[in-house]
Amino acid sequence: MKITxxxxxxxxxxxxxxxxxxxxxxxxxxxxxxxxxxxxxPERHAPARDAADVCPSGAIxxxxxx
Amino acid sequence: xxxxxxxxxxxxxxxxxxPAGRPFDPSxxxxxxxxxxxxxxxxxxxxxxxxxxxxGYDLVRKVLADPRFSSRYETQYHPxxxxxxxxxxxxxxTGMDPPAHTRIRKLLTGKFTVRRMNQLxxxxxxxxxxxxxxMEKAGPPADLVPVFAQPVPAQMICELLGVPYGERxxxxxxxxxxxxxxxFEASAAAFARVSEYLRDLALAKRADPTDxxxxxxxxxxxxxxxxxxxxxxxxxxxxxxTANMLGLGTFALLRNPAQLAALREDPGLVNGAVEELLRxxxxxxxxxxxxxxxxxLGGAPxxxxxxxxxxxxxxxxxxxKFPGPxxxxxxxxxxxxxxxGHGVHQCLGQQLARVEMRVAFPALLARFPGLRLAVxxxxxxxxxxxxxxxxxxxxxxx
Ligand code: HEM
Numbered sequence: 001m002k003i004t005x006x007x008x009x010x011x012x013x014x015x016x017x018x019x020x021x022x023x024x025x026x027x028x029x030x031x032x033x034x035x036x037x038x039x040x041x042p043e044r045h046a047p048a049r050d051a052a053d054v055c056p057s058g059a060i061x062x063x064x065x066x
Numbered sequence: 067x068x069x070x071x072x073x074x075x076x077x078x079x080x081x082x083x084x085p086a087g088r089p090f091d092p093s094x095x096x097x098x099x100x101x102x103x104x105x106x107x108x109x110x111x112x113x114x115x116x117x118x119x120x121x122g123y124d125l126v127r128k129v130l131a132d133p134r135f136s137s138r139y140e141t142q143y144h145p146x147x148x149x150x151x152x153x154x155x156x157x158x159x160t161g162m163d164p165p166a167h168t169r170i171r172k173l174l175t176g177k178f179t180v181r182r183m184n185q186l187x188x189x190x191x192x193x194x195x196x197x198x199x200x201m202e203k204a205g206p207p208a209d210l211v212p213v214f215a216q217p218v219p220a221q222m223i224c225e226l227l228g229v230p231y232g233e234r235x236x237x238x239x240x241x242x243x244x245x246x247x248x249x250f251e252a253s254a255a256a257f258a259r260v261s262e263y264l265r266d267l268a269l270a271k272r273a274d275p276t277d278x279x280x281x282x283x284x285x286x287x288x289x290x291x292x293x294x295x296x297x298x299x300x301x302x303x304x305x306x307x308t309a310n311m312l313g314l315g316t317f318a319l320l321r322n323p324a325q326l327a328a329l330r331e332d333p334g335l336v337n338g339a340v341e342e343l344l345r346x347x348x349x350x351x352x353x354x355x356x357x358x359x360x361x362x363l364g365g366a367p368x369x370x371x372x373x374x375x376x377x378x379x380x381x382x383x384x385x386x387k388f389p390g391p392x393x394x395x396x397x398x399x400x401x402x403x404x405x406x407g408h409g410v411h412q413c414l415g416q417q418l419a420r421v422e423m424r425v426a427f428p429a430l431l432a433r434f435p436g437l438r439l440a441v442x443x444x445x446x447x448x449x450x451x452x453x454x455x456x457x458x459x460x461x462x463x464x
Contacts, residue, residue, distance in 0.1 A: 012175025013412045018420075019401070021180075031175030056401050058131065058349035 001045050003042045003052075005033045009059040016055060022049035024060075033059060075366060077109035081120070082352075082451070084143020089448055090318055090347060093310055094123015100380050105366040107462065108145055116372035117145050118363070123384035124405070125364045131303040132407035134441075136356050136372060137411060143373040146452075151354075153249055153255045167410065170296060173286050176416055177226075177279055182415035190425040193221050196259065198433045207440040210460040212232045214430065215312035219422050222302025226418070227297060227444050228278025229267065237263055241302045245453060253308045257298055264292025264301065268383050270355070300415075307349070308419045309457030310449070312426055315343045317446060317457055319427070320439055322394045329396055330431045339396040345403035346394045348379035349455045365431065369410055379455075434464035 003023065011023055014029030016024035023044055025034045052060040080095035088094070091097075091267040096119070099106050104117045104122030120126050129135050139151040139161045156163020159170055172218075201213045220238070235338075243256035275281040283293055330340050357372040368374070382403050383391040390396040406413035413419070431437065438460040439446070447458040 004182070011171065011410045011412065013406075014417050016410075017180040020419065024182065026179040026294040027176070029176045030172055031177075031179045050401050055224070056408050057410055058130070065077075066219070 001040060001048065002065050003035060003038050003040070003048060003062075004034050004061045006059045006061070007034075009030050009057045011057045011059075013056050016051035016060060019054070020051040021045060023048045023052060060061070077105050077107045077428065078119075079109040080106075084451065086450075087444060089443075089446070090314075090321075090394070092348075092351070093124075094381060096377055096380045098382065100377075101172055105364040107366070110143070110145065111148060113150065115143050117143055117375060118366060118368060118372060119375045119377065121361070121377045121380040121384075122364065123381045123387040125362040126378065126381040126404060127408050129355060129363065129374055129376060130353075130404075130407060130411075132361075132362050132409075133164070135355035136358050137161060137167070137352065138163055138356060139354075141358065141373075143356040143375070144354070145375055152254070153415060155254055155261070155295055155299070155301045157261065157293075157416070158257075159296075159299060164410060168270050170292070171410070171414065172207065173283065173288070174296070175298075175455075176281065178414050178417060180417050183421050185207055186226070186418070189225070190218070190222060190421055191193055191429070194218055194426050194429045198429060203336065203434065206463040207461055208342075208463075210316060210462050211309070211313045211457065212459075214426075215316070215460070216309045218304050218312065218426050219308035219419075222303060222308075222422055226279055227264075228271065228276055228280040229264065229297075229301060231428075232245055237301065240353060241298070241305050244298065245302050245306045257295075260298040260301065261291070262296075264297035265290055267324065268293050268297060294421065304418070307415070308422045308455055310349045310418065311343065311347065311423060313457045313460050314347050314349060314425065314455065315423070316430065316437075316462075317439075317443075317460055318343065318347060318394060319431075320437070320462075321443060325394055325396050326431065329428070330361070330435075333428045335396055336422075336424050336428050338400070339427070340420055341403060341422070342394065342396050342398060343427075344405035345382045345400040345457070348403075348405050350380045350407070350453070351379035351403065352377060352452055358429035378407070399414075430451055434462075436464045437462055 010033045017026045023037045023040050052062050082093050100121035104125050106119045108117040110117050127316045140153045175273050197214050197235040199308050237260050239424050240256040268280045271281040272284040353376040356373045357368045359370045361368050385391050406416045449456045
């Protein structure tokens, strides 16, 4: 799994940092998403998928790595 | 073909009333519509724009994420009052669209991050303990709303903003009025009173900053009016929301004793329990959006100038998303619920609300092992579901 985030779209709701804190964080000054782990190990896939699914602004993209 | 088409979009006039004796369930007529036509045209008087009711989970999410549906109140026709709404007062984020909305939200998101809110857990625990001490000393019985459900979040938001909790008589009543209802003029006037009070407080902090959100905002590029308005909106949101979740949530737990027992025995359930209570109760149940351009939604031909009514509570009971949706099941995954909305307006205070509830529910249950209703359940007085559902009071004993 490969993850990318679009900081320009992010609205800082914090859902990703709550659901997958090992993969996503929020910038101190404006709460915008930062990516801690762009290629997480399998045990973090489910929470990362939840985070991408509920992201209110569609700022998280997951791609399956070939 | 053509006939079916017209019949499908025949206007309907469903009752929004909750079923008698089932205070936690949405209107059965709205639930039925969700199955038949998740986008339904509502009957409106001659000359009114098209008004569409959206009840299906996927479609509600879609509308909330799509910039062609506007949050600006003046684009929305109010289907109960039968008029277009006046523009939002300055500072009300839920009545703005990007980029004006983005500018103000950006100033705030850094103050409400998951990390910052989690750091308030300890303070929430102290405030909760103090309220429970007082409740225990004075009772039983007690009305849970004024002694517990309201003061815990009120003290939290006051401290976060830097508003003196001791002066709450100056703003509580007005903040309550300002939080909406059908009387637009009365709520606008109340909002203006709270805004003025907070603007003056923030301006005083500009000269003499303290460590709080109002001082931070006073140092931002907000105009004085925006400063007061944003602060008033945050204060109102902080006072009115979690309080209703704590009151109605306790009522729901007391009416589902097996669930209550599970939470009491296993406090590790609390995070999931809070999400499930949010889903199941969906206290912010109905929203409006104005349609900015012609768009097809779930097969319905929406026109620019139409209004969409969104049922968050009915969407959160969609069996396609949440199997067995009408059961309160604290062990289910309620991830993806829409109780905090979706899209660019998704609740800014959601992590604060979560921290408050994760602390308050278990502390209440632990303190009073014999907690129960002090009146028959049908005598618990309920709030008008719009704008925000809850209990007016919750007589309990232990
Ligand atoms: C359990 C409690 C709460 C519920 C159910 C709730 C629900 C919601 C919902 C549904 C929205 C979206 C409105 C829309 O799309 O028009 C919203 C927005 C908002 N909420 Fe909450 N809320 C809660 C607690 C709080 C708290 C404690 C605060 C504290 C400050 C807060 C502040 C806000 C703000 C500022 C917005 C506007 C965000 C924007 O428009 O960008 N909320 N809330």
